[in-house]
Amino acid sequence: MKALVLIEANSLPVYQATADPIPAEGEVIVDLKAAALNHRDVFVTQGKYSNIRFPIILGSDGAGTCEGKEVVIYPALNWGNDPRFQGKSFEILGLPRNGTLAEKIAVPASHVFPKPAHLSWAEAAALPLAGLTAYRALFTKGHCQARDKVLITGIGGGVALFALQFAKAVGAEVWVNSSSDEKIAQAIALGAKGGANYKTPDWNKQLEAAGGFDIVIDGAGGEGFGTLLKLCKSGARVVSYGGTIGVVPNFSPQILFWKQLEVLGTTMGTADEFGQMLDFVSQHQLISIVDQVLPLEEGAQAFKRMEVGGQFGKLVVMTY
Ligand SMILES: NC(=O)c1ccc[n+]([C@@H]2O[C@H](COP(=O)([O-])OP(=O)(O)OC[C@H]3O[C@@H](n4cnc5c(N)ncnc54)[C@H](OP(=O)(O)O)[C@@H]3O)[C@@H](O)[C@H]2O)c1
Incomplete structure (x- = not known):
């Protein structure tokens, strides 16, 4: 072959x-x-x-x-x-x-x-891999529902885009960040409410307009991670599935405990979750x-x- x-x-x-x-x-x-x-x-x-x-x-x-x-x-x-x-x-x-x-x-x-x-x-x-990772991150770990405001980082990525589609399918409000204004516009065309370019110095201020997030789905880590915690509502769930940028240098325990945040790690998923993800995609006719x-x-x-x-x-x- x-x-x-x-x-x-x-x-x-x-x-x-x-x-x-x-x-x-x-x-x-x-x-x-x-x-x-x-x-x-x-x-x-x-x-x-x-x-x-x-x-x-x-x-x-x-x-x-x-x-x-x-x-x-x-x-x-x-x-x-x-x-x-x-x-x-x-x-x-x-x-x-x-x-x-x-x-x-x-x-x-x-x-x-x-x-x-x-x-x-x-x-x-x-x-398969990105859909499964997004499904477990969003639903098994994030417990995403229609009432949630969800921030998804690096929206050009494979996992990030499935997370956007899945969150929209259950009626959640989705915001994104990206290195590219064009990718943010494409995400908005897919149903995201708004987004900010993380290459700009005040990207966090732009996302404050959302009024706080219930769920963050992040695959980047790095310096931006501390900012993500600041953008959370009290009681929010921050789900990390990747570390494209690497070590988080400015992690603040004060924000973590005062806002009673949950930081959750996730990797791919079980065979049951894979079957559920495929059913979900079929049920909502997601492409x-x-x-x-x-x-x-x-x-x-x-x-x-x-x-x-x-x-x-x-x-x-x-x-x-
Ligand atoms: N734990 C698991 O099971 C699992 C599963 C899949 C992937 N991963 C990990 O998750 C990461 C993404 O994987 P993928 O396959 O979806 O990759 P991908 O399709 O190549 O997407 C990577 C995305 O990372 C984003 N990014 C780069 N720098 C960023 C920053 N400073 N802040 C926010 N986002 C940034 C970019 O988004 P923009 O283009 O929008 O800027 C890029 O599109 C990788 O580190 C991968 O190893 C883990």
Whole structure:
């Protein structure tokens, strides 16, 4: 089969022929139609993950056919028994196990779920990892309801955009921040009430217009995180799913305890939550926001685009 193979750190994956996957006991082969990138794939190419092995086929998101059925793949492996957190042998598809940026993949049979019928292959492939992360962050952790004001950071990102769509679907009021005025305008077109450009010095003042947030969904961390706490109403829930910017230097315990805030961490989700997320997407007929669709042989371009944060939505690679 053909695949995008990462040969070494600090390089882009290369389109090449490689051996077909051999399913282990309890596994099935999915003939992939489309795969999508997550920021994790870029972090791996930059050598920012521990235990990277080479060569490796990256990619956690995939949709295709399996035994005559149209399926999407649940990308969390070995979650374990406790729905509150993943167990010690937890893995994500696409490292250390070969991932979805290929024509075929072997996965446990329990990890193939029916594809939402209203989605194209590209839209379905865009959904798994980011949709699951957004679903758990917003509903399992954030308990988002119609009455909530929700702030979602870095709205150009894959997880952030699903969080926007999911929060709007239950009737919540959504505000965003972004590095780009254009992306804020695109988010408003999708139903966000307003937003602020975090590159401007007074972005927090602009978001104060919302009158305080009940829920914050953040994938950035870094210096802006302390500001997010200041923008919260008392009793708010701040859900962190990522640390794109890194360490939080100005964390204030005073704000935390005085406002009685809850800061919650979240990572991907259980198989049950994956099934619930797919049902939710079907029920509300939500369509994944896809930034670009490329053929597999040009997939390295998608890595370049994600590295500079140019995208609004998911970067998808057609794999057949
Ligand atoms: N825990 C988990 O299960 C999980 C799952 C998925 C992702 N993640 C992590 O979450 C992060 C986002 O992942 P993704 O795949 O959605 O990435 P992505 O699609 O590449 O999006 C990253 C976004 O980060 C935003 N960003 C950059 N600097 C920012 C800042 N200073 N403040 C606020 N936002 C900023 C950008 O938004 P704008 O373009 O709008 O500026 C960019 O679009 C990554 O760190 C990833 O590793 C974790």
